[in-house]
Amino acid sequence: MYAQMVKSTGKGVKSREEMTEEERHFQDRVDADEKIEPKDWMPEGYRKTLIRQIAQHAHSEVVGQLPEGNWITRAPTLERKAILLAKVQDEAGHGLYLYCAAETLGISRDELTEKLLDGSMKYSSIFNYPTLNWADIGAVGWLVDGAAIMNQVPLQRTSYGPYSRAMIRICKEESFHQRQGYDIMMKMAKGTPEQKRMAQDAMNRFWYPALMMFGPSDKDSVHSAQSMAWKIKINTNDELRQKFVDQTVPQAEYLGLTIPDPDLKWNEETGHYDFSEPDWSEFYEVLKGNGPCNTERLEARRKAWDDGAWVRDGLMAHAEKRAARRTAAE
């Protein structure tokens, strides 16, 4: 997802007997759907796992601006341009809500940024794919934001208060993102043969990367088991992926687009679509840094950070000078 393969303690879920008094009390609160707030006692593993997960989510929102930002200046109409600008600005906001949530766990935003830039923290694999033409902007809104929504909606119920509140704000804004993407796809798919071909081509390239967003099957993962016990993960990756496929197939049919999977078919017995798994070796390569745009994305973030340093420092110096002058005048 926006947070993929987040490692938890790796030790598996403790039984009640193995838990300390504090851990048992904490788990009872989580089980009772009480929200955990920043000053409450929490296991160290919970705090660390949450920092990793929320930060990875935040980094994804921020890096996710790049593939779409790529088309702002070349949007086909002024209206599309204004819409895309608003969408990308929302993603910046999502990144900020989430950094704030992570900061309540005792890490600063600048530290998180440094960890993204030095490669020790990740962002979602999906943003390492290029947006080659305008139809890709439609496909990103429809499929990428669509997949993100699948994961974010249940996370509104996560146990950590600040994270849950950030997710609620984000979810309010996401459906605009998916709809504007689908709206672009409708225009293209019902347009000239050339536009329709572009829409199909975008679908072909984004389908499997979108399925990869949910991460590989984690039904046997000790990390996921712990995260689910702590309610910082609500569904398994396979559950969410299936939900996404079931929701997306009729939408593709409406557009008259073909999902690039010859084995995709409705399964009467399960009441779900059967579909092919993405190529997981490609996924691991992208995570390792070998996707089509990994280098470009990180370079763009590093450049923004370095080029902005004098602005950050200048404004800080100005603020300090003014504060000192005020104190002197008092």
Add this chain to the structure above:
Amino acid sequence: MSKEWPLWEVFIRGQHGMSHRHVGSLHAPDAEMAIKNARDVYTRRNEGVSIWVVEAKHIAASSPSEKGPLYEPSESKVYRHPTFFDIPDDVGAM
């Protein structure tokens, strides 16, 4: 690494004559910029008509361990709620 901008807590009054409510936090060099940033981060869809910002370090908070001494005393004072009193129906609305 240069000095990080301080953290500000943001409070916004919604459209409907409500109190200012905490909505989140952000970083900014000073109060003026904090308000400008809060406008961009927290009111992109008309969520507010007024913004307060307070530097986070100036907020004092009660601690979770004080929960008992702080809030338990009011638990036994049920007579503070109107439902404590039985008023006959004949009296009419009260």
